[in-house]
Amino acid sequence: MDTQRLPLLREHDFPSSVPLVGPLIRLVRRFLYWLTAKWAVWFLIQQQNQINQIIGNWLREQESILIDLDRDLALLARTVAEIEIRQRYLEKMLEKIQAADQTQQDA
Amino acid sequence: MSMIERLRIACISPLNPLQSGISDYTETLLPFLHEFFDLTLYSDCGVPTNPLIAEQFPVYPVSDLFKHYSQYDLRLYQIGNSPHHRNAFTALRTLPGVVVLHEPFLHHGLYYSSPLYYRRELFYELGIPDWARLKYMEQALMNDDRQALMDIPMIGRIVDSSLGILVHSQTARRIVETRRAKSAFCRPRLPKIMVVAQPMSVPDSDEMPECRARFGLPQDALIFGMAGFIHPVKEPYLALQAFARLQSDFPQAMFLFAGEILQETGDLLAFARDLGLGDKVIILGRVEPLERLHQAISACDVILNLRRATIGETSAIALRAMALGKPIIVRNIGWFGELPDETCVKIGPEDGVEELVAVMRALATSPEMRLRLGQEARRYVERECDPRRVARQYAEFLWDVYLSIGQSRV
Numbered sequence: 150m151d152t153q154r155l156p157l158l159r160e161h162d163f164p165s166s167v168p169l170v171g172p173l174i175r176l177v178r179r180f181l182y183w184l185t186a187k188w189a190v191w192f193l194i195q196q197q198n199q200i201n202q203i204i205g206n207w208l209r210e211q212e213s214i215l216i217d218l219d220r221d222l223a224l225l226a227r228t229v230a231e232i233e234i235r236q237r238y239l240e241k242m243l244e245k246i247q248a249a250d251q252t253q254q255d256a
Numbered sequence: 257m258s259m260i261e262r263l264r265i266a267c268i269s270p271l272n273p274l275q276s277g278i279s280d281y282t283e284t285l286l287p288f289l290h291e292f293f294d295l296t297l298y299s300d301c302g303v304p305t306n307p308l309i310a311e312q313f314p315v316y317p318v319s320d321l322f323k324h325y326s327q328y329d330l331r332l333y334q335i336g337n338s339p340h341h342r343n344a345f346t347a348l349r350t351l352p353g354v355v356v357l358h359e360p361f362l363h364h365g366l367y368y369s370s371p372l373y374y375r376r377e378l379f380y381e382l383g384i385p386d387w388a389r390l391k392y393m394e395q396a397l398m399n400d401d402r403q404a405l406m407d408i409p410m411i412g413r414i415v416d417s418s419l420g421i422l423v424h425s426q427t428a429r430r431i432v433e434t435r436r437a438k439s440a441f442c443r444p445r446l447p448k449i450m451v452v453a454q455p456m457s458v459p460d461s462d463e464m465p466e467c468r469a470r471f472g473l474p475q476d477a478l479i480f481g482m483a484g485f486i487h488p489v490k491e492p493y494l495a496l497q498a499f500a501r502l503q504s505d506f507p508q509a510m511f512l513f514a515g516e517i518l519q520e521t522g523d524l525l526a527f528a529r530d531l532g533l534g535d536k537v538i539i540l541g542r543v544e545p546l547e548r549l550h551q552a553i554s555a556c557d558v559i560l561n562l563r564r565a566t567i568g569e570t571s572a573i574a575l576r577a578m579a580l581g582k583p584i585i586v587r588n589i590g591w592f593g594e595l596p597d598e599t600c601v602k603i604g605p606e607d608g609v610e611e612l613v614a615v616m617r618a619l620a621t622s623p624e625m626r627l628r629l630g631q632e633a634r635r636y637v638e639r640e641c642d643p644r645r646v647a648r649q650y651a652e653f654l655w656d657v658y659l660s661i662g663q664s665r666v
């Protein structure tokens with residue numbers, strides 16, 4: 150999801166597809182809406198837009214943190230791989246030394 | 257080389273039947289690498305079609321590497337710009353190793369593996385979630401605008417996490433080093449990087465008359481050829497325009513396309529007809545097996561291997577033609593520019609039809625020049641690209657990486 154562009158909420162336009170009288174129906178609907186709900190809906194839209202903006206900002210922050218973590222993961226993976234190699238190398242060296250010791254003792 | 261005689265290596269690579277240049281590459285190299293290392297292969301190819309590979313090496317799916325990883329001293333990834341590496345990209349993220357970077361440019365491979373994964377890698381490179389840039393890059397991908405994409409080659413994670421990187425040209429090496437310098441992150445030390453030649457066995461030369469007879473080509477024609485995948489970046493239209501200009505002086509000349517014409521290339525035959533070359537241009541389509549491709553190349557007098565833009569790649573087809581003793585025409589760009597001047601004919605990066613016509617004419621009029629260039633090219637491949645030599649370079653590099661890490665202090 151593109152968190153940079155969360156769309157703003159907006160009021161419904163109450164369209165009507167009825168031929169000829171459609172614009173009149175739309176006007177009546179809008180009038181009723183204006184009379185009964187506009188103020189409350191407008192208030193809710195403002196609130197929800199603010200909430201969305203906060204969530205959008207938060208998601209962007211999280212994305213940046215994830216990128217940092219991803220980068221840390223790459224470096225950590227490399228470090229772990231290097232430690233693995235060192236460990237195996239030392240194990241082999243130890244085996245060689247133990248085998249040499251054993252040969253010496255046997256002799 | 258040390259108290260340890262042989263390293264156990266997990267080699268992660270596509271293999272045939274996965275159709276990829278890297279499948280052929282790995283199969284060429286494996287028998288020689290096997291002289292130095294105990295190899296186990298990880299590939300999503302199913303059963304390898306090459307019986308020598310199937311019999312000689314254990315082969316597991318790439319996802320099995322997560323179960324087996326502790327059994328190996330090193331992991332060796334063959335990585336290129338194709339979705340065949342999808343699972344290798346995933347493994348590479350948590351199980352880094354030495355990477356053979358066939359092209360320092362992974363846009364197509366990552367995007368067609370998974371757009372989500374592509375996004376992750378792009379943001380990794382940029383250091384910020386830049387959605388506008390993502391859209392721009394996706395658009396450039398769709399338009400195959402390599403110049404725009406080259407700005408961010410998508411190799412950041414590989415540069416950060418690999419234990420060593422092998423590339424095939426100084427151009428590729430420069431791209432890796434430049435990318436690191438440009439990076440938004442303060443990266444750790446750059447892994448060891450080494451340039452190794454692309455291995456190429458020199459096949460026995462097929463006799464030209466015999467090869468021409470096999471493809472029904474006239475014996476007395478002067479044949480220019482273009483082989484491998486025919487992609488717009490190889491400039492087939494420019495080649496045909498130049499070829500058309502030669503027609504008045506060399507009416508017996510022909511142009512042979514020995515390779516699959518990709519969809520984005522369009523209708524080459526229609527273009528040839530518009531130029532009045534309908535009966536002079538032959539399209540063979542995909543030529544299999546390899547021996548037959550060699551015969552098709554051997555049937556030509558000159559091979560064109562142009563690039564409008566390079567992504568730091570080498571060309572196996574160019575090397576194959578050189579190994580077969582064919583003179584090639586390339587642009588002085590990227591790896592092609594690194595080829596010795598005596599082994600090929602180069603035109604400038606920005607040169608157009610005029611310059612191409614001039615070199616094609618020079619080659620057409622001088623059989624001696626064609627012979628000399630072909631001989632030098634073959635000698636170059638024998639000298640530099642011998643798989644045994646390349647395997648030895650691999651061995652030196654892998655031992656160097658292994659010992660420098662194994663013997664370093666924690």
